[in-house]
Amino acid sequence: MEKQILENYEISQKTIALIPAAHMEYATIAIEADQLYYIKKFPLQLIDRACLKGFSSYDGRRKAVGYQLGIRHKVPIPISPHEQIYAFPTHSPTQFDCFWLFYQHVRTVKPCPKTNGVNVTFKTGQQLSIPVSYYTIEKQLQRTAQCIVRFSYETTTLFNPRSTPALSY
Known part of the structure; x- marks a missing residue:
C-alpha cells in the first residue's frame, strides 16, 4: 500500500x-486507531492549527496552563477541552524528536531497559x-491529568449558572 502524503491533518x-519524521516528503506521522497519516507539516504546526480552530492558539493555551498549574516546560495542551x-509533549516542543x-x-507505559526509553500501549492495543x-x-501524564481536572472545574464553574452566587441588590 502506497503512503498517502497530506498537506494538512x-x-x-x-x-x-x-510522531516527528525525518523524511523529505513529510514531517509528521499521525497515528489513529486504524490509520497512519503522513503529513507535510510539523507536529507543533498541527497542534497550533488545532488550537486555533478552538478560538485560541498554542501559545495562548500554553500560557494559560502555565499560569494555572505553574508549569514552564513541556506544558500539556488542552487542544479542545x-x-x-x-x-x-515528550520533549521540548521545539526539539525535533518531540x-x-x-x-x-x-x-x-512501561520502561524499556534495552533502549533506555518507554513502550506506550494505547487503548487500541497499538504500541x-x-x-x-x-x-x-x-x-x-500526571501534569496532563491535573490540566484536565483544572479545565473541567473551570468550565463547569464558568458555564454552570447554579455554581455562581446570585447577585443581590
Missing part, C-alpha cells in the same frame, strides 16, 4: 499520537516505543 478525538482532547501523545488514548525516560512520561 485535522487533529480529532481519533488522534493517538503525532470540550471534546476532551489533551496532548502532551512526540505528542494524546492523553485519552494512553493505557499503560509505540519512545526514546524518553519512564519518569518523564509519568510526569507528563
